[in-house]
Amino acid sequence: MKKILRLIPVIALILGLMIVPMKSRALDFGDFSGDSDYGGGWDSGGWDSGGWDDDDDYSYSGGSGGSIDDAGDLLFIIIIVGAIIIINLIKGISSKGTPPRQNVYRSPSTPALSPITDYIMQDSAFSPSEFKEKLSNLYVRMQNQWQAKDISSLRPYFTDAFYAQMDRQLQYYRMNNQTNYVERIAVLGVELLGWKREGNMDVMVARLNTRIVDYVKDDRTGNILRGSNTREKFMTYEWELVRTTGVTTARSTGTTSQTCPYCGANVDINHSAVCEYCGSVLHTDTFDWAVNSIKGISQRTV
Numbered sequence: 001m002k003k004i005l006r007l008i009p010v011i012a013l014i015l016g017l018m019i020v021p022m023k024s025r026a027l028d029f030g031d032f033s034g035d036s037d038y039g040g041g042w043d044s045g046g047w048d049s050g051g052w053d054d055d056d057d058y059s060y061s062g063g064s065g066g067s068i069d070d071a072g073d074l075l076f077i078i079i080i081v082g083a084i085i086i087i088n089l090i091k092g093i094s095s096k097g098t099p100p101r102q103n104v105y106r107s108p109s110t111p112a113l114s115p116i117t118d119y120i121m122q123d124s125a126f127s128p129s130e131f132k133e134k135l136s137n138l139y140v141r142m143q144n145q146w147q148a149k150d151i152s153s154l155r156p157y158f159t160d161a162f163y164a165q166m167d168r169q170l171q172y173y174r175m176n177n178q179t180n181y182v183e184r185i186a187v188l189g190v191e192l193l194g195w196k197r198e199g200n201m202d203v204m205v206a207r208l209n210t211r212i213v214d215y216v217k218d219d220r221t222g223n224i225l226r227g228s229n230t231r232e233k234f235m236t237y238e239w240e241l242v243r244t245t246g247v248t249t250a251r252s253t254g255t256t257s258q259t260c261p262y263c264g265a266n267v268d269i270n271h272s273a274v275c276e277y278c279g280s281v282l283h284t285d286t287f288d289w290a291v292n293s294i295k296g297i298s299q300r301t302v
Contacts, residue, residue, distance in 0.1 A: 028143065028146070028180065028182055028212060028214045028233075028235070029142045029143050029145075029146040029166070029182065031169055034299065035226065035227070037298075037299050037300050037301055038296075038298060038299055039236065039296075039297050039298025039299065112194075112196070113193055113194025113195060113196050113205060114194055114195055114196060115194055116128055116192050116194060116195065118195075119195045119202075119204075123248045123249050124248075125248055125249040125250070126248075126249045127249070128192055131192065131204075131289075132190035132191075132192065132206070135187075135190050135206055135208065135239065136187040136190055136208075138157060138291075139185075139187055139208060139210060140185050140187065141154065142154060143182040143185050143212065144182070144185075146170065146180060146182060147179065147180060147181055147182050149170055149173055149174055149179065151163070151166060151167060151170060156290075157290055157291060158290055158291050158292075159242065159290050159291070159292045161292075162290075162291055162292055162293060162294075173216075177218065177219040177220055178216050178217065178218060178219060178225065179216065179217050179219055180214070180215075180216050181213075181214070181215050181216070181217060181229070182212050182213070182214050183212070183213045183214075183229070184211065184212065184213045184232065185210070185211070185212050186210060186211045186212075187208060187209070187210050188209040188210060188211060188234075189208070189209040190206055190207070190208050190209075191206065191207045192204065192205075192206050193205045193206060193207055193238075197245060200244060200245050201242045201243065201244060201245060202242065202243050202244075202245050202247075203240060203241070203242050203292070204240070204241045204242075204243070204289060205238065205239070205240055205241075206238070206239045206241070207236065207237070207238050207239075207297070208235075208236070208237045208238075208239060209234070209235070209236050210234070210235045210236075210237070211232055211233070211234050211235070212232070212233050212235065213228070213229060213230070213231070213232055213233070214227050214228075214233055215227030215228055215229050228301075231301050231302065232301070232302050233299055233300070233301050234299070234300045234301075234302065235296070235298070235299050236296075236297040236298040236299075237294055237295065237296060237297060238294070238295040238297055239291060239293075239294050239295075240291070240292045240293045240294075240295075241289040241290060241291055241292060242289065242290055242292045243288060243289045243290070247288070250288075
């Protein structure tokens with residue numbers, strides 16, 4: 001106990017560093033782009049079909065993404081190193097005198113991706129070309145709604161956790177009277193990397209190569225705070241989408257009319273994320289694909 005008490009000043013220091021206000025450092029939907037380039041995948045000749053180096057990707061699943069400025073980088077490193085030290089010290093103290101545990105449980109490894117051709121065998125109506133077009137359109141819509149600071153219309157196309165995460169980030173711009181402008185949006189390519197099954201969900205993984213012009217303005221002064229309204233950013237993302245296992249693809253009719261699982265009413269989720277009859281929030285993952293996570297793989301500014 002005395003040894004743990006001696007760690008209190010160190011813990012307090014780390015917590016103090018964690019709550020120091022940090023300059024907002026990233027842009028675009030979900031804050032994946034930034035002021036500095038990262039990862040690979042782009043050269044003067046265009047997108048490298050080789051993709052990216054897994055060691056260079058920037059994973060994002062719950063917090064600000066993109067690259068980090070020098071001060072933020074240093075602070076981030078200090079926090080991580082301090083947290084690791086504290087965890088190791090506490091583990092060392094608590095493990096003294098404790099005999100080694102036997103039969104340690106190891107969680108099963110994540111299944112590798114299967115080819116898209118295998119999925120088509122299970123869902124004959126699934127069209128890779130239509131699905132890629134759908135993701136392209138959704139990407140553009142996401143950026144436009146991010147700039148409008150209102151992603152409520154996108155709620156049916158995200159899982160609950162991902163929607164809450166994105167809306168929390170967007171709240172920063174609302175509270176600080178800032179707008180993240182995303183312009184000259186172009187989806188340069190979409191590749192379906194494969195799929196897997198986890199529990200009762202099918203998981204589809206896609207890579208998107210895009211181009212944007214990305215900057216943040218102060219709503220009150222009109223001054224550009226971060227980014228550039230002239231320089232183009234070439235971005236690579238990895239999307240994970242989920243859908244309930246057993247659901248098959250319905251041919252698109254321009255709208256998505258479904259039966260509300262709560263009250264049985266017919267609803268159009270392209271029109272509203274909420275059932276107008278019972279007020280329940282509707283999600284596409286029960287009958288279509290929903291975005292579960294996005295990883296920023298690379299950024300190159302030209």
